[in-house]
Amino acid sequence: MSSWTANYIRFYVTGIKGTSESSAKTQVAEFQLLSGSSVIATSSFSTSTSNNSTEFPDGASANANDGNLSTKWGTVINSGSITNNNSGSITSTNAVFLQFYSSSGVTFDQYQFYTANDVTDRDPTYWQIQASADGGATWTVLDSVNNYPTTDTRQTLVGPFNLNSVCLIGTSDILMADLTFKQIKDINRGDLVMSDIQTNKTIKVARVLKSFSNTAIILVHIPKNLISNIDDIYCSEKHVFWINGSRIYAKNIKGVGFVEKSNTYIIFNSKTKEPIM
Numbered sequence: 001m002s003s004w005t006a007n008y009i010r011f012y013v014t015g016i017k018g019t020s021e022s023s024a025k026t027q028v029a030e031f032q033l034l035s036g037s038s039v040i041a042t043s044s045f046s047t048s049t050s051n052n053s054t055e056f057p058d059g060a061s062a063n064a065n066d067g068n069l070s071t072k073w074g075t076v077i078n079s080g081s082i083t084n085n086n087s088g089s090i091t092s093t094n095a096v097f098l099q100f101y102s103s104s105g106v107t108f109d110q111y112q113f114y115t116a117n118d119v120t121d122r123d124p125t126y127w128q129i130q131a132s133a134d135g136g137a138t139w140t141v142l143d144s145v146n147n148y149p150t151t152d153t154r155q156t157l158v159g160p161f162n163l164n165s166v167c168l169i170g171t172s173d174i175l176m177a178d179l180t181f182k183q184i185k186d187i188n189r190g191d192l193v194m195s196d197i198q199t200n201k202t203i204k205v206a207r208v209l210k211s212f213s214n215t216a217i218i219l220v221h222i223p224k225n226l227i228s229n230i231d232d233i234y235c236s237e238k239h240v241f242w243i244n245g246s247r248i249y250a251k252n253i254k255g256v257g258f259v260e261k262s263n264t265y266i267i268f269n270s271k272t273k274e275p276i277m
């Protein structure tokens, strides 16, 4: 399972890039949902904006869904309290959202957006992707991104973001350059880590240049009794393992000789802790 079907989808902006404007504003030229590598047709949705905002005269929500980078969804946050300057936290009162609606439901597994034509300080840098399949009664957070280094280049693609793209959970151990271990949630910018260079299968010391949180819903649990000399691993379906000289997605590990038992790893929902079969 790697896609989501929902009637309502929200691009829920919780933080913007800068503080230069007296009223907090946010904007994007386009926001797109994808299935595989294909952008879902704009005719699949209607659009709207949260109540906590006032669209610019040239910032109607439909402009985020018209396939035209010259038009934009742009809105003033009425509370004036949207988090800016990349120091934010997510609350229900200081965020605004762009909402998509489809009566028949839309199935998607990735999303992306394009920066608007002007004012880089309005660019989203903190956001969630939320979805509802029951008319808005309950919402599921499919992705939560903090302090993303959104480009300053105008009318430019940001993403795509795969909804299962997180590699490892926060308590996973990372091998540092001094050969000690540090949990991934404790890694800071500037830290030196041992990095796997996938193009030539070598390892070298690399410096961490940026970090952000990306919360996947679907995780794979590979119990430690499946692989010799390794502890339990919790990762996304598409976390890559080197197995017998090949790159293998976690979700495809079963049946490979490296695994001592076949067909016994567990895919589970990280929110409900329930197995997904």
Ligand SMILES: [Ca+2]
Binding pocket: 029, 030, 063, 064, 065, 066, 067, 068, 069, 070, 071, 072, 073
């Ligand atoms: Ca547009």
